[in-house]
Amino acid sequence: MAANSERPQSPAPGAPAAAPRRKAGRHRGEGQWAMGHFTPLNGNEQVKKDDNGLNVRTRIETTYSKTGFDTIDPADLRGRMRWWGLYTQRKPGIDGGKTAILEPEELDDSYFMMRVRIDGGRLTTEQLRVIGEISQEFARGTADITDRQNIQFHWIRIEDVPEIWRRLEAVGLSSTEACGDTPRTILGSPVAGIAEDEIIDGSWAIDEIHRRYIGDPAYSNLPRKFKTAVSGSPLLDVVHEINDVAFVGVRHPEHGPGFDVWVGGGLSTNPKLGVRLGAWVPLEEVPDVFGGVISIFRDYGYRRLRNRARLKYLLADWGAEKFRQVLEDEYLKRGLTDGPGPEQPVERWRDHVGVHRQRDGRYYVGFAPRVGRVDGATLTKISELAQKHGSGRLRTTAEQKMIILDVARDRVDSLVAGLEALELQVNPSTFRRGTMACTGIEFCKLAIVETKARGAALIDELERRLPDFDEPLTININGCPNACARIQVADIGLKGQLVTDSDGNQVEGYQVHLGGALGLEAGFGRKVRGLKVTSAELPDYVERLLTRFQDQRTDGERFAQ
Numbered sequence: 250m251a252a253n254s255e256r257p258q259s260p261a262p263g264a265p266a267a268a269p270r271r272k273a274g275r276h277r278g279e280g281q282w283a284m285g286h287f288t289p290l291n292g293n294e295q296v297k298k299d300d301n302g303l304n305v306r307t308r309i310e311t312t313y314s315k316t317g318f319d320t321i322d323p324a325d326l327r328g329r330m331r332w333w334g335l336y337t338q339r340k341p342g343i344d345g346g347k348t349a350i351l352e353p354e355e356l357d358d359s360y361f362m363m364r365v366r367i368d369g370g371r372l373t374t375e376q377l378r379v380i381g382e383i384s385q386e387f388a389r390g391t392a393d394i395t396d397r398q399n400i401q402f403h404w405i406r407i408e409d410v411p412e413i414w415r416r417l418e419a420v421g422l423s424s425t426e427a428c429g430d431t432p433r434t435i436l437g438s439p440v441a442g443i444a445e446d447e448i449i450d451g452s453w454a455i456d457e458i459h460r461r462y463i464g465d466p467a468y469s470n471l472p473r474k475f476k477t478a479v480s481g482s483p484l485l486d487v488v489h490e491i492n493d494v495a496f497v498g499v500r501h502p503e504h505g506p507g508f509d510v511w512v513g514g515g516l517s518t519n520p521k522l523g524v525r526l527g528a529w530v531p532l533e534e535v536p537d538v539f540g541g542v543i544s545i546f547r548d549y550g551y552r553r554l555r556n557r558a559r560l561k562y563l564l565a566d567w568g569a570e571k572f573r574q575v576l577e578d579e580y581l582k583r584g585l586t587d588g589p590g591p592e593q594p595v596e597r598w599r600d601h602v603g604v605h606r607q608r609d610g611r612y613y614v615g616f617a618p619r620v621g622r623v624d625g626a627t628l629t630k631i632s633e634l635a636q637k638h639g640s641g642r643l644r645t646t647a648e649q650k651m652i653i654l655d656v657a658r659d660r661v662d663s664l665v666a667g668l669e670a671l672e673l674q675v676n677p678s679t680f681r682r683g684t685m686a687c688t689g690i691e692f693c694k695l696a697i698v699e700t701k702a703r704g705a706a707l708i709d710e711l712e713r714r715l716p717d718f719d720e721p722l723t724i725n726i727n728g729c730p731n732a733c734a735r736i737q738v739a740d741i742g743l744k745g746q747l748v749t750d751s752d753g754n755q756v757e758g759y760q761v762h763l764g765g766a767l768g769l770e771a772g773f774g775r776k777v778r779g780l781k782v783t784s785a786e787l788p789d790y791v792e793r794l795l796t797r798f799q800d801q802r803t804d805g806e807r808f809a810q
């Protein structure tokens with residue numbers, strides 16, 4: 250039975266009271282709907298109660314796009330527009346030292362970032378062509394591939410938003426719930442349905458979750474964002490450990506291929522790895538279990554403090570056993586089957602970069618832009634290359650990379666040459682392959698430092714200085730203490746902040762975290778006490794670190810060990 254089939258009436262716009270009400274007790278102050286606490290306890294909850302975020306679309310189409318930026322209601326501008334993937338971008342020229350001291354409106358530019366959701370990272374050449382055109386016509390050529398398989402535009406004017414939506418939706422794309430307190434883009438294995446070693450193809454479940462839950466007002470007022478991942482790849486290629494709910498392909502000894510359920514992962518300021526519920530779910534039941542987990546979050550999630558509102562806090566209080574019990578008893582109305590966990594992948598790279606054989610005998614070709622940065626003209630050319638060499642299918646990855654599918658053996662070399670002519674490497678250096686960066690101060694209002702350009706320059710410098718370094722390695726760069734580029738689970742995590750240089754000046758720099766990892770050996774990097782580097786010192790610091798590692802490592806030792 251689908252968890253959403255039992256939805257009761259909403260107590261507020263888009264706020265269904267799905268679960269039985271319990272006696273208010275210890276959590277009285279957390280604003281949990283399931284305990285009967287519907288009175289908003291902070292400004293964000295009030296905005297969501299006043300009007301469901303999804304409703305802002307009508308105002309954008311009928312009013313704001315005609316009357317202009319200055320007429321946008323502030324509650325829409327800094328709140329509800331996120332439900333349609335729109336954030337104001339940072340006003341150019343404001344340095345990182347002002348980020349924390351200025352009011353939000355002082356940081357707001359009159360242009361927007363728009364995030365296009367690409368569930369499962371699946372794109373057609375036609376969709377990519379349209380994204381490339383939108384980028385060039387409306388976004389000054391910008392287009393970044395994010396580490397959640399989305400594509401983001403910048404410099405979007407409110408006047409152009411309805412036309413952009415029209416073009417996206419004409420080819421089956423959208424920005425619906427790409428941001429906001431909603432079920433965000435569903436990560437999926439970029440090689441679902443084609444990989445030779447695949448345990449199970451989760452694509453149907455991703456489509457069904459999208460069909461049932463995305464854009465449904467019943468699930469559009471969550472305590473905070475809700476991140477989902479589905480992958481049947483043994484490479485564990487969707488960072489399942491740091492999603493609110495994840496379905497990871499496993500083989501049950503009696504029932505065969507299905508998914509192991511993980512809940513409560515998330516990074517940011519108080520990072521937690523997801524935990525297993527110990528439950529095995531067949532493909533056709535994944536959407537129901539998703540519905541149960543997101544409903545628990547909606548009904549029991551903490552709404553008093555934004556920084557305690559992610560599912561990970563509820564899970565920390567309940568534990569996996571109680572979570573599973575509530576899921577089974579109150580939402581699914583049946584028990585789940587116990588099952589095994591995934592195995593540690595042999596391969597350390599999870600990004601599918603390179604030339605790989607598909608199970609149908611054709612090939613897929615994964616390639617690496619620098620730190621996810623491409624542009625509209627390049628995307629259009631990638632679309633043309635994919636059309637010429639493949640069957641019209643592409644994928645984005647959770648490592649800011651892309652893949653072209655379905656390439657015949659005798660077309661691979663021509664495709665690789667075409668990509669490399671666009672500076673998109675199929676056999677990149679460790680540094681190009683393993684470095685990710687968030688949006689940073691160029692556009693992000695929360696940023697303290699530059700990230701994308703800094704990451705690209707770091708790659709170039711390390712390639713020049715350490716041409717023979719070929720150890721798998723991840724260098725993740727954030728522009729602030731948030732975790733958009735997953736610094737806590739990188740070999741070298743760089744958290745942007747202002748630091749003091751040798752002359753006593755406050756300059757851009759990074760707090761260094763070392764030794765984070767994902768997979769079955771997942772853990773957070775150690776914050777190296779007092780270790781902060783200025784941006785200018787960064788290449789020297791990383792070079793020293795890696796040279797020392799090369800000189801001192803024992804046989805088979807990895808950087809993270």
Ligand code: SF4
Pocket residue numbers: 687688689690693694695696697727728729730731732733734
């Ligand atoms: Fe912005 Fe910080 Fe996220 Fe980077 S990590 S995109 S600077 S909020």
